[in-house]
Amino acid sequence: MKKSKREHPLFFGLVVLVFLAVLIGISGCGSDPAVVTGSITVPDDYSSIQEAINAAEEGDVIVVKPGKYQGSIDFGGNNITLSSTNPENPEVVAATIIDAGGVNSVVSFKSGETEAAVITGFTITGGSGNLEILEFIIEGEPLEIPSYYGGGIIVLSDSSPTISKNVIVDNVAERGGAILSYNSSPIIIDNTIRDNISTGGGGAIFLASSSATVSNNTVSNNIAGLSGGAIAITGAGDLPSLIEGNTFSNNRADNGGAFSIFESDPEIRNNTVINNSATQGGGGIFMVSSSPTLIANNVTDNIAGSAGGGIAIYFGSEPLLENNTIIGNEANDGGGIAIYFGSAPVITGNTVNDNRARIGGGIEVNEGSNPEITDNDISGNYAEVGGGGLLIHLSEALITGNTIVNNESRREGGGIYLFVDAVAKVFNNVFENNKSISGGAIFVDEGATLELNSTDDNNYSGNVPDDTARN
DSSP, X not given: OOOOSSOHHHHHHHHHHHHHHHTOSBXXXXXXXXXXXXXXXXTTTOSSHHHHHHHOOTTOEEEEOSEEEESOEEOTTOOOEEXXXXXTOHHHHHHEEEEOTTSSOXXXXXXXXXXXXXXXXXXXXXXXXXXXXXXXXXXXXXXXXXXXXXXXXXXXXXXXXXXXXXXXXXXXXXXXXXXXXXXXXXXXXXXXXXXXXXXXXXXXXXXXXXXXXXXXXXXXXXXXXXXXXSEEEEXXXXXXXXXXXXXXXXXXXXXXXXXXXXXXXXXXXXXXXXXXXXXXXXXXXXXXXXXXXXXXXXXXXXXXXXXXXXXXXXXXXXXXXXXXXXXXXXXXXXXXXXXXXXXXXXXXXXXXESOEEEEOSSEEEOSXXXXXXXXXXXXXXXXXXXXXXXXXXXXXXXXXXXXXXXXXXXXXXXSEEEESSOEEEEESOEEESOBXXXXXXXXXXXXXXXXXXXXXXXXXXXXXXXXXXXX
């Protein structure tokens, strides 16, 4: 299993210390400990937030009273805290608004700000992104891409601000409707990010060559024109980005209704990915040429128009999928998981239940792929044509130690369908109560190869109409 070099407990300890700095100065008015005062108050001391930022010194706290503040702001390298009067109070956050009025990014961190540059407790809206020319490495080649980046917040130049307890809503950009991080390490924690639009990638968040921490956010109803309705991740930072404890719901894109991962290896843990949709691949998660770690995520009720209702794994990707729950997803091919084009994931200890597709209700393996599928619960999946539990096509798969039960195909292969030059090593699995018109447990089509131990060590029970069949 891959491990991040980041020591997560210490890292989040730093986050806690930083955020405590936000909450200095308990107000004498009332007993709510979240109410903050500061060395500078807007609009009492300065009429605009930008004037207050320009006047602040290292470590200052700027407290902004409720109101609507028009225009964009730039931290300008100042490591200061910018806070509403009470970031813990949703009514205060809703009433303390920074509105760019459709011009530029609402908030900019572009001058190497550290974790001590904090924005907390605001509604951030009305941004349309900054026009920047940024260089991306695409298939090993550098490519400069001019675009409008980061509708709500833009983070550049190795900056690492702390973005916490904000509502980031109704922003638009070509890349990163709500937040764009490029070559930076922002801490994005405890925000609500909704109803943002990207015409390209990252309806809510776009992470490019970054080492970001995205934790405990609610990310919903965002749209990307191309990929990553909620979050698009590309390239590698000094450390893998950590995406942990978030809820991604009702986001949509062409590919990757919630996640799009391109040539990147983030750590994705303990997230809920639910009710997202893609017109093409990856209703929940879509990856290309990537090797992320996906552990203990709940990937539920997502829909893809083509392949991978829950997760689509494409073009030489080698992710680790461990202890995830992949339930109730739908696609044309690969209702739960679709594996394509020379990919070699390790899929272990997952629950793959009640997914639906035309072929490969639970898992589809296709086009020269080579997965290891071990110790999973693959149950209650349905395929209209073939492979209720799994379908293997033009690929080699190791299938060991799985529980493959109560899957159904209207045609062949209730449990597993091997089709056209498929090679499957099928050892030590349990096949129970799978159903099809032929090969209740396993159907082997002409040209496919089923490899069993010399004494078949799979356990078969109650499969209809038979355990194995060959064409």
